[in-house]
Amino acid sequence: MSESAYREMWEKLDLDLAAHDGLLEVLGKFYGDIYLSQKGRLNGAEYLDFVLSEVHGLRIKELQDAKAQGKKVIGTFCVFVPEELSLAADAVQVGLCSGADAGKELAEEIVPRNTCALIKSFIGFKLAKLCPFTESCDMIVGETTCDGKKKAYETFGEHVDNMYVMEVPQRKEASDRELWKSEVLRFKDSLEELTGVEITAERLKEGIRIVNEKRRALQRLNALRAAVPTPISGRDVLLVNQISFYDDPVRFTENINKLCDEIEERIAASEGVVPEGTPRVMLSGCPMAVPNWKLPWLIESSGAVIVGEESCIGTRNSRDLVDESGETLEEMLDNIADRYMKIDCACFTPNDERPQNVESMARELDVDGVIQYALMFCQPYTHESIKLDRRLSEAEIPVLGIETDYSMEDAEQLKTRVEAFLEMM
Amino acid sequence: MIAGIDIGSRSMELVLLDDGNIVSQRTLPTTFDPVAQLRKLLADVAPERCMATGYGRELVREAGLPCPVDTVTEIKAHATGAHALHPEAVTVLDIGGQDTKAISLSKAGKVLKFEMNDRCAAGTGKFLEYTAAVFQIPVEEFGEYALMGENAPVINSMCTVFAETEATSLMARGTRPEDIALGLHMSIARRTVNMLRRVGGKLPVAFVGGVARNPCMTSLLRQLLKADGPDLLTPEAPEMTGALGAAMLA
Numbered sequence: 001m002s003e004s005a006y007r008e009m010w011e012k013l014d015l016d017l018a019a020h021d022g023l024l025e026v027l028g029k030f031y032g033d034i035y036l037s038q039k040g041r042l043n044g045a046e047y048l049d050f051v052l053s054e055v056h057g058l059r060i061k062e063l064q065d066a067k068a069q070g071k072k073v074i075g076t077f078c079v080f081v082p083e084e085l086s087l088a089a090d091a092v093q094v095g096l097c098s099g100a101d102a103g104k105e106l107a108e109e110i111v112p113r114n115t116c117a118l119i120k121s122f123i124g125f126k127l128a129k130l131c132p133f134t135e136s137c138d139m140i141v142g143e144t145t146c147d148g149k150k151k152a153y154e155t156f157g158e159h160v161d162n163m164y165v166m167e168v169p170q171r172k173e174a175s176d177r178e179l180w181k182s183e184v185l186r187f188k189d190s191l192e193e194l195t196g197v198e199i200t201a202e203r204l205k206e207g208i209r210i211v212n213e214k215r216r217a218l219q220r221l222n223a224l225r226a227a228v229p230t231p232i233s234g235r236d237v238l239l240v241n242q243i244s245f246y247d248d249p250v251r252f253t254e255n256i257n258k259l260c261d262e263i264e265e266r267i268a269a270s271e272g273v274v275p276e277g278t279p280r281v282m283l284s285g286c287p288m289a290v291p292n293w294k295l296p297w298l299i300e301s302s303g304a305v306i307v308g309e310e311s312c313i314g315t316r317n318s319r320d321l322v323d324e325s326g327e328t329l330e331e332m333l334d335n336i337a338d339r340y341m342k343i344d345c346a347c348f349t350p351n352d353e354r355p356q357n358v359e360s361m362a363r364e365l366d367v368d369g370v371i372q373y374a375l376m377f378c379q380p381y382t383h384e385s386i387k388l389d390r391r392l393s394e395a396e397i398p399v400l401g402i403e404t405d406y407s408m409e410d411a412e413q414l415k416t417r418v419e420a421f422l423e424m425m
Numbered sequence: 426m427i428a429g430i431d432i433g434s435r436s437m438e439l440v441l442l443d444d445g446n447i448v449s450q451r452t453l454p455t456t457f458d459p460v461a462q463l464r465k466l467l468a469d470v471a472p473e474r475c476m477a478t479g480y481g482r483e484l485v486r487e488a489g490l491p492c493p494v495d496t497v498t499e500i501k502a503h504a505t506g507a508h509a510l511h512p513e514a515v516t517v518l519d520i521g522g523q524d525t526k527a528i529s530l531s532k533a534g535k536v537l538k539f540e541m542n543d544r545c546a547a548g549t550g551k552f553l554e555y556t557a558a559v560f561q562i563p564v565e566e567f568g569e570y571a572l573m574g575e576n577a578p579v580i581n582s583m584c585t586v587f588a589e590t591e592a593t594s595l596m597a598r599g600t601r602p603e604d605i606a607l608g609l610h611m612s613i614a615r616r617t618v619n620m621l622r623r624v625g626g627k628l629p630v631a632f633v634g635g636v637a638r639n640p641c642m643t644s645l646l647r648q649l650l651k652a653d654g655p656d657l658l659t660p661e662a663p664e665m666t667g668a669l670g671a672a673m674l675a
């Protein structure tokens with residue numbers, strides 16, 4: 001499609017065209033510096049480049065076409081929203097988590113300054129009219145995870161007319177499971193009402209299969225990337241995880257499996273993107289939404305390679321599958337509820353699974369160190385970072401804690417920390 | 426001859442080693458033209474190789490020196506320098522012009538853990554420089570002056586700018602200026618001790634960096650860390666530690 005047709009589409013979505021142009025320009029430049037400059041990249045990365053270059057173009061066009069056919073678009077901010085149900089209701093689900101500073105000043109007019117960058121970003125994008133995904137949504141699903149998000153959805157809800165909030169429990173007792181199950185049912189009902197599509201056992205089975213396949217492809221990628229020498233950069237895997245939230249799931253799965261085939265060939269030929277002996281680092285903590293690539297880029301340009309992301313835009317989203325043995329609708333809904341209750345988000349208390357998961361992941365990947373990443377002002381993850389620091393230190397796994405946001409002004413300081421961490425190894 | 430250069434935000438230091446012995450050490454202010462200052466610093470010497478560290482380490486690499494230049498972070502440089510000067514130290518505290526670092530070391534001098542202040546100048550040499558200016562006292566004499574204080578008021582602000590406001594309003598209320606100066610030192614000392622505890626805070630501590638020359642800081646740190654004589658060590662030329670470490674790593 002031509003550039004002018006895109007402009008027309010953006011105009012229809014009521015984006016601020018001038019500001020949007022600015023955003024795309026910065027994004028393109030950033031992408032060039034961080035991604036296209038990589039040496040020895042896989043051929044399969046072309047898919048990533050294409051999806052990213054068309055993120056506000058072709059993908060939005062697809063959403064508009066789907067809408068024209070009567071399909072609904074569901075926007076989400078958190079891995080707690082079951083995509084299986086959206087697919088079963090013949091809807092498209094996209095992630096809205098934003099990773100850029102644009103719109104921050106506007107956001108600070110309506111949320112406190114000491115709010116994490118991720119929240120300010122989705123609010124800012126809305127206020128500055130920058131996000132064609134947000135503008136395409138027929139329903140935007142928030143969730144009661146951290147306090148920052150919970151309260152921000154109230155304010156955000158004043159600016160959109162289709163806000164829906166799911167209650168995510170804070171503990172994992174039997175009563176919490178019950179609450180969550182009822183929330184899954186309520187979400188199912190709301191989807192049916194919105195789309196006019198009845199979620200039958202047959203449709204849900206297919207939804208479960210599609211999302212599981214997507215997670216299996218990500219699991220496969222995560223297993224393969226652990227090879228020595230590292231066959232794919234951490235930046236590219238992060239991008240794969242980011243794209244998993246907004247590309248069509250079936251197309252995504254197909255392309256990631258192709259990418260994995262290519263990686264298998266590389267491994268067989270002992271080819272890597274970095275030499276053997278390059279320090280292996282694992283990232284752990286807050287989600288990194290597009291285009292938040294700052295830290296991975298600083299780490300990999302300091303001479304290390306990232307071999308795992310313990311985050312929602314990472315393994316927390318792909319680790320667990322929904323049990324596919326359910327036959328009745330009720331069984332499937334139970335299986336969905338159970339699968340999502342396994343998520344070890346820092347919003348839970350207690351959250352003993354996460355430290356265990358981080359430690360065993362670090363051991364399995366045989367990393368030289370763990371870099372904990374927290375967004376400034378993120379209470380749940382900064383708290384857990386202190387605990388994890390102790391636990392990993394006791395396990396004699398070097399650990400570095402980084403607290404930052406989306407701005408580039410601390411890049412030099414972060415680089416010093418990362419380099420010093422690598423020198424320690 | 427081997428050179429170690431430490432370029433900080435306020436000053437740059439050079440240490441020249443010959444056969445492992447220090448043959449020369451010197452310092453110049455960084456100014457707004459660090460490259461010109463760097464040339465001045467190296468004007469009459471021709472080292473075979475050079476290791477640069479500090480905030481401006483990349484500048485040295487790009488300055489086109491006539492010898493190979495490598496870089497190392499200030500963490501490792503300070504750890505190496507401090508370990509060489511005080512092999513018994515298991516913790517290093519460096520308070521420089523722009524940042525403060527706490528490093529825990531293994532017995533062999535390897536970095537085990539480190540902490541640095543974040544992007545703001547709270548708790549660094551800059552804080553002292555800034556507040557000394559309010560008293561119209563050269564920063565070099567600020568520590569002596571603060572030692573004349575007896576009752577330190579609590580300064581709550583960690584932010585340099587707000588601390589200054591707090592100091593001015595204390596003055597307006599008639600608090601003795603020496604006491605306020607002591608309070609300002611205390612606020613950094615407390616923050617520093619917290620940072621040291623985050624890396625384990627074991628004694629003995631080697632206190633290095635320019636601020637280690639400040640007698641009030643050393644005395645307050647001794648007090649807060651319950652560190653007597655050999656538990657808080659300061660080298661003769663504490664500001665040279667990073668450059669020395671860099672030279673040893675070259």
Ligand code: SF4
Pocket residue numbers: 077078079080145146286287312343345346347
């Ligand atoms: S970190 Fe928690 S709140 Fe954020 S996306 Fe993940 S599960 Fe949701």
Ligand code: SF4
Pocket residue numbers: 116117118119145146147148149286287375377378379380381
């Ligand atoms: S990063 Fe932390 S504060 Fe921000 S939305 Fe996620 S859990 Fe909440």
